[in-house]
Amino acid sequence: MSVTAAKGYLASGLHAGIKKSGKPDLALIVSARLASAAGVFTVNRFRAAPVGICQERLRASGGRARAILATSGSANAMTGEAGRRDAIELSRVAAQELRVEEHHVLVASTGAIGTRIRLSLESAKKAIHIASGNMGCTANSGLAAARAIMTTDTRAKQAVARFCDGATKFAVGGMAKGVGMVAPKMATVLVFVTTDAEVSPQKLQAALIGAVGPTLNSISVDGQMSTNDTCIILANGAASTRPLSSSGYGKFAVALKEVLGSLSRQLVSDGEGATRLIEVAVRGARTPAEARMAVRAVGDSMLVKTAIYGRQANWGRIAQALGACEELHFIPERVSVKVGGYAAIRGGLLVPVSSAIQRALNAGLVRIEIDLKAGRHIAEVLTCDLTEGYIKENAGYLS
Amino acid sequence: MSVTAAKGYLASGLHAGIKKSGKPDLALIVSARLASAAGVFTVNRFRAAPVGICQERLRASGGRARAILATSGSANAMTGEAGRRDAIELSRVAAQELRVEEHHVLVASTGAIGTRIRLSLESAKKAIHIASGNMGCTANSGLAAARAIMTTDTRAKQAVARFCDGATKFAVGGMAKGVGMVAPKMATVLVFVTTDAEVSPQKLQAALIGAVGPTLNSISVDGQMSTNDTCIILANGAASTRPLSSSGYGKFAVALKEVLGSLSRQLVSDGEGATRLIEVAVRGARTPAEARMAVRAVGDSMLVKTAIYGRQANWGRIAQALGACEELHFIPERVSVKVGGYAAIRGGLLVPVSSAIQRALNAGLVRIEIDLKAGRHIAEVLTCDLTEGYIKENAGYLS
Numbered sequence: 001m002s003v004t005a006a007k008g009y010l011a012s013g014l015h016a017g018i019k020k021s022g023k024p025d026l027a028l029i030v031s032a033r034l035a036s037a038a039g040v041f042t043v044n045r046f047r048a049a050p051v052g053i054c055q056e057r058l059r060a061s062g063g064r065a066r067a068i069l070a071t072s073g074s075a076n077a078m079t080g081e082a083g084r085r086d087a088i089e090l091s092r093v094a095a096q097e098l099r100v101e102e103h104h105v106l107v108a109s110t111g112a113i114g115t116r117i118r119l120s121l122e123s124a125k126k127a128i129h130i131a132s133g134n135m136g137c138t139a140n141s142g143l144a145a146a147r148a149i150m151t152t153d154t155r156a157k158q159a160v161a162r163f164c165d166g167a168t169k170f171a172v173g174g175m176a177k178g179v180g181m182v183a184p185k186m187a188t189v190l191v192f193v194t195t196d197a198e199v200s201p202q203k204l205q206a207a208l209i210g211a212v213g214p215t216l217n218s219i220s221v222d223g224q225m226s227t228n229d230t231c232i233i234l235a236n237g238a239a240s241t242r243p244l245s246s247s248g249y250g251k252f253a254v255a256l257k258e259v260l261g262s263l264s265r266q267l268v269s270d271g272e273g274a275t276r277l278i279e280v281a282v283r284g285a286r287t288p289a290e291a292r293m294a295v296r297a298v299g300d301s302m303l304v305k306t307a308i309y310g311r312q313a314n315w316g317r318i319a320q321a322l323g324a325c326e327e328l329h330f331i332p333e334r335v336s337v338k339v340g341g342y343a344a345i346r347g348g349l350l351v352p353v354s355s356a357i358q359r360a361l362n363a364g365l366v367r368i369e370i371d372l373k374a375g376r377h378i379a380e381v382l383t384c385d386l387t388e389g390y391i392k393e394n395a396g397y398l399s
Numbered sequence: 400m401s402v403t404a405a406k407g408y409l410a411s412g413l414h415a416g417i418k419k420s421g422k423p424d425l426a427l428i429v430s431a432r433l434a435s436a437a438g439v440f441t442v443n444r445f446r447a448a449p450v451g452i453c454q455e456r457l458r459a460s461g462g463r464a465r466a467i468l469a470t471s472g473s474a475n476a477m478t479g480e481a482g483r484r485d486a487i488e489l490s491r492v493a494a495q496e497l498r499v500e501e502h503h504v505l506v507a508s509t510g511a512i513g514t515r516i517r518l519s520l521e522s523a524k525k526a527i528h529i530a531s532g533n534m535g536c537t538a539n540s541g542l543a544a545a546r547a548i549m550t551t552d553t554r555a556k557q558a559v560a561r562f563c564d565g566a567t568k569f570a571v572g573g574m575a576k577g578v579g580m581v582a583p584k585m586a587t588v589l590v591f592v593t594t595d596a597e598v599s600p601q602k603l604q605a606a607l608i609g610a611v612g613p614t615l616n617s618i619s620v621d622g623q624m625s626t627n628d629t630c631i632i633l634a635n636g637a638a639s640t641r642p643l644s645s646s647g648y649g650k651f652a653v654a655l656k657e658v659l660g661s662l663s664r665q666l667v668s669d670g671e672g673a674t675r676l677i678e679v680a681v682r683g684a685r686t687p688a689e690a691r692m693a694v695r696a697v698g699d700s701m702l703v704k705t706a707i708y709g710r711q712a713n714w715g716r717i718a719q720a721l722g723a724c725e726e727l728h729f730i731p732e733r734v735s736v737k738v739g740g741y742a743a744i745r746g747g748l749l750v751p752v753s754s755a756i757q758r759a760l761n762a763g764l765v766r767i768e769i770d771l772k773a774g775r776h777i778a779e780v781l782t783c784d785l786t787e788g789y790i791k792e793n794a795g796y797l798s
Contacts, residue, residue: 224720320443
């Protein structure tokens with residue numbers, strides 16, 4: 001149950017012929033009525049064709065959409081005008097099949113950069129016709145769509161939050177894919193969320209931006225930023241005849257954060273080759289930017305990530321990563337670090353490794369808490385360990 | 400032949416008892432006469448005790464030194480006052496043994512961060528007495544010293560340059576250790592260079608800074624910066640009775656760059672788990688800082704490094720790394736990239752993979768040339784691929 005949890009949404013997924021493996025590669029999500037729509041996209045300058053198209057259409061439609069068409073197997077990035085035509089053509093086929101306006105169809109793609117979507121117009125028409133016929137509102141339909149956007153993901157990612165309190169009643173459901181090129185801002189991720197709450201496009205965009213900050217923008221697998229990152233939310237208001245009240249909107253914002261938070265954890269857990277999660281929390285930074293700099297320096301450090309993988313109490317690597325940030329203000333002799341709640345560095349000195357902290361290193365989630373004692377700002381990032389699995393996955397990805 | 404190539408230097412290396420493995424862990428380099436001395440050190444805020452001591456002594460002596468004492472097996476970083484006393488004690492023992500001023504002994508350490516040097520005063524005295532007695536000016540003595548500073552290095556790194564033109568005659572020899580935490584500024588590296596040219600401390604420092612920029616500061620293994628990076632050069636003037644002429648100084652600067660360049664290549668070749676070298680060159684950047692930002696973004700990208708390891712013509716990963724630099728100015732549609740001299744990206748689009756470029760991917764050194772077409776500034780970095788070997792090495796380092 002994910003994008004079909006909210007009322008008035010249909011979804012399906014199938015193999016259209018893009019992936020040579022024969023695995024599902026096309027997902028369709030449709031709202032029974034015109035929905036408010038909002039999106040957050042990659043800021044990579046080599047953004048993929050579908051990213052640009054979504055941004056244009058959301059602007060042109062004033063934040064309204066009916067459907068999302070997502071393909072996996074090709075990123076459709078660095079494909080120039082031809083790639084742009086491919087994406088528009090696909091959305092046109094979907095619009096004709098669903099009998100909706102072309103600019104109400106949002107598109108997204110994921111896969112290797114620089115390859116075009118290998119799908120003739122004939123095959124596309126056939127696949128989208130079948131996908132449209134197969135659409136359902138069951139948990140299985142949602143799962144089929146979630147599976148169809150996977151690349152090196154080992155499992156589908158789905159999350160749902162429901163709220164019901166008298167007249168205020170809604171569901172928020174989402175699906176995601178991730179694994180490599182996952183870093184703030186925006187994991188290399190496609191995320192699609194649907195809700196049956198009634199929310200205006202402007203409020204929907206505001207809620208999305210608020211929810212993405214502590215969730216999708218606070219995770220990292222390898223510090224790399226994809227050309228295709230896309231998070232789209234549709235709100236069709238099918239749950240109620242009235243717009244959300246102000247307090248109802250607050251509940252909705254919380255539910256959205258919950259769904260994106262769950263998907264973010266699932267994304268990092270399934271990071272390429274990851275065996276365990278690492279949570280890096282910084283406090284006492286002089287500015288918000290410095291707090292983010294510090295969590296990224298530690299969270300993206302290959303030495304910290306391999307140490308956690310090897311269950312090594314090698315805290316010097318944490319200090320090394322902090323100390324190397326030339327623009328980070330702190331006094332080394334005041335820094336303290338806890339791992340799993342136990343002191344690892346105190347007053348800039350390593351604390352002898354206890355058996356308790358060694359046990360904390362064996363947990364599925366290792367939390368590293370850093371206090372810079374230079375101010376009052378905080379930041380957090382969720383990442384994973386770096387293992388031989390990541391190397392294998394990425395050395396062989398195109399072969 | 401390395402630090403003993405220049406006249407008037409003696410060296411030795413032995414197992415003093417710091418490393419549990421019984422491998423050599425103490426190196427001694429001594430100039431027969433008081434030498435000009437200059438150094439470049441880590442800018443990591445968690446700098447190790449010996450780094451601070453070297454900086455103080457070079458200042459106090461006006462850039463003069465007689466000996467370098469280096470140990471491996473413990474970084475002596477994050478060891479506080481106790482670590483500082485350890486380092487001073489060791490240098491005092493060496494000064495007494497060699498009958499030189501204590502502040503003319505420079506010290507350096509490498510190994511795991513946060514551990515103290517496990518050596519009693521008794522053992523230190525004994526070891527330094529033997530090291531002093533074993534000192535020689537042969538190639539074997541230089542090699543023994545180079546071996547005694549190795550940690551996860553698989554081979555000793557040495558380089559020599561000689562110049563002889565009438566009255567101007569000198570040798571420059573160096574040794575180094577590296578492998579992990581190798582990134583600008585300064586590889587995690589100990590580098591010791593000796594020359595018998597007569598150069599004033601001021602000119603020596605200037606030549607060193609000039610030579611470090613394009614060599615030690617332009618290499619990277621994992622984008623991490625050590626707490627111990629140290630490069631020291633001694634110039635004792637034993638080759639001649641006169642200071643270098645202005646043109647002789649130019650020749651000396653070239654020779655020094657040659658020695659540090661050779662050591663840099665050796666350091667990256669022996670990067671943890673590395674199988675091949677990657678040279679990233681950027682031109683057409685708007686500013687020098689942006690040129691450096693671009694080479695680092697590509698050279699430190701785990702996705703680029705694993706692609707080269709897997710011989711994957713996955714150029715989209717190069718674009719991804721560039722596009723993610725928010726502060727880098729360029730127009731994606733103008734960017735071109737060559738790999739091994741063959742076009743990989745042209746006008747922002749991927750060029751179909753030819754068999755020639757696929758062959759270039761099999762070479763021991765893969766050169767990636769990026770033209771941002773946004774200005775006239777250039778930068779280069781030498782790095783290595785990322786393999787399972789790096790993970791194994793770093794997940795198990797302390798075990």
